[in-house]
Amino acid sequence: MNKKINYHGLECRLAEHENILLISGKSLDKTNIKQKLNLSSPRFHRFSKFTENPSLNEIIHAKNALKKTEATAILAIGGGTAIDIAKLAKYYKDNDLSVTDVIPPNSPSISGIPIYVIPTTFGSGSESTNFAVMYIQEKKFSVAHLDILPNFYLLDPELSRSLxxxxxxxxxxxxxxxxxxxxxxxxxxxxxxxxxxxxxxxxxxxxxxxxxxxxxxxxxxxxxxxxxxxxxxxxxxxxxxxxxxxxxxxxxxxxxxxxxxxxxxxxxxxxxxxxxxxxxxxxxxxxxxxxxxxxxxxxxxxxxxxxxxxxxxxxxxxxxxxxxxxxxxxxxxxxxxxxxxxxxxxxxxxxxxxxxxxx
Missing domain, CATH: 1.20.1090.10 (Dehydroquinate synthase-like - alpha domain)
Structure with missing residues (x-):
């Protein structure tokens, strides 16, 4: 399921969750999304420690944040990197991932945690793809699985204005x-x-x-x-x-x-x-x-x-x-x-x- 949603619909969906992992970079602070979705609420736990090319270590941190916060949903706001990290955090949530891995390990079971996405750049369309990129020892790898396709995405055309x-x-x-x-x-x-x-x-x-x-x-x-x-x-x-x-x-x-x-x-x-x-x-x-x-x-x-x-x-x-x-x-x-x-x-x-x- 990969459905388009508006702000009201997204707000209603997010209201169903007590803890939400918010994955976003600096672009979030240049928008009014915080006010629209009340992201200052303690229900949202922000993860923003990542670079443009997400590394294995950053994916491990995101996966750990997902477990530590006991989040039952992921909201990714940003460009392709934030969205990729959301997908990979879900993919590895219930599976092992180690800094010693040299290639992305396969996950035998994928968490059912929903992913909601608001892209702030309009390019790759990663809000509607079932693959994500990660870097291990500076080598690029792609992880693909039907279950990491975001559940809902919101397109706000005005977000590109500040880019x-x-x-x-x-x-x-x-x-x-x-x-x-x-x-x-x-x-x-x-x-x-x-x-x-x-x-x-x-x-x-x-x-x-x-x-x-x-x-x-x-x-x-x-x-x-x-x-x-x-x-x-x-x-x-x-x-x-x-x-x-x-x-x-x-x-x-x-x-x-x-x-x-x-x-x-x-x-x-x-x-x-x-x-x-x-x-x-x-x-x-x-x-x-x-x-x-x-x-x-x-x-x-x-x-x-x-x-x-x-x-x-x-x-x-x-x-x-x-x-x-x-x-x-x-x-x-x-x-x-x-x-x-x-x-x-x-x-x-x-x-x-x-x-x-x-x-």
Whole structure:
């Protein structure tokens, strides 16, 4: 169950619980949610000791906080990190998790504790996905289970107003890239493609307005587009741009959505070349181009570069320090092969290197 809810409905749901673990970062203090939901009540026990890339140790602390407070519900308010910690705290609530673990252990039984989510950034749509990210010894791992899908989510479009431009633009670009990858993914379904096309069409149309001069209508559209990107990616998972982006964002200290957009721009041409004798694949690309209001791979690439430029973000890899054969080789060798299996065409080492070429 993953249902949309409003403030009144959420307040009624939370009233059923005597103790609630509130997982939130600093973004909560810049909103009026505290007043709307009376979060100063002693029923809410706040957990905020986490970083942007949640570590094993932070998940252990969250799991322990869940038990110590005897919470019977989790409320996550924030970006993808706060939501991921909520999911993982639930996943490991009744199971062992140790600082000596080198990979995320499987949980034989999952707690039935409900998760309520209010995203404050609109990008990954993690309020509607059943997977979460954690880092062990600086390596990224993904934990997936149907039972960690949040029970209810609340979309408050106004929450994006207080975000820094970089955070806002990067999150929005992440949603756009997720939708494009979901649409062409091998595991796409009719429903996932419908959600993906909605996201692509609306972000392409409203991206500049959203980051520069947003209105309530634009904020609402982007919040919905982000959520539908999450629903699409929950079915299909991601493809090559995401697989390559994690190394870029960590190694060159740029935000995730920024890195994904940079990795996406050259893939249109690679896919187009490999689709020459594939009618279905060519039609998929045409659908994406139409949603972006462009005509081909070159103009799709230019649109991504244009979006990055409008947000004041680097679009060329040499601008962030990724240049030269050795560094490109490192980026290529970092890729998660499992994620590449979901990419619609087979990518060889030469193709992967082309992704990091500027121009």
């Amino acid at each position: 820094p431009l970089y955070t806002k633009a990067s999150a929005c670009l992440d949603a756009l890239c997720q939708a494009i990858e979901s649409y062409w993914a091998n595991s796409a379904t009719l429903e996932s493609q419908q959600n993906a096309l909605f996201t692509i069409t609306h972000i392409a149309k409203y991206f500049e307005s959203y980051i520069k001069s947003p209105t309530s209508k634009v904020d609402e559209i982007i919040a919905e587009a982000s959520n539908r990107a999450g629903k699409a990616i929950n079915v299909t998972k991601t493809t090559a741009p995401h697989a390559l982006s994690y190394f870029i964002s960590s190694e060159y200290n740029i935000k995730h959505g920024h890195a994904v957009a940079m990795c996406l721009k050259n893939i249109f041409a690679i896919n187009e070349e490999k689709y020459q004798d594939n009618k279905r694949g060519s039609l998929l690309l045409k659908d994406i181009y139409k949603a972006l209001s462009v005509s081909d791979a070159f103009s799709a690439k230019q649109l991504i570069i244009e979006f990055l430029g409008k947000a004041g973000l680097e679009s060329q890899f040499h601008q962030i320090g990724l240049k030269g054969e050795k560094k490109i080789e490192m980026a290529v060798s970092s890729v998660n092969i499992e994620r590449l299996k979901n990419h619609p065409v087979t990518l060889n080492k030469h193709d992967l290197k082309r992704i990091f070429l500027d121009g």
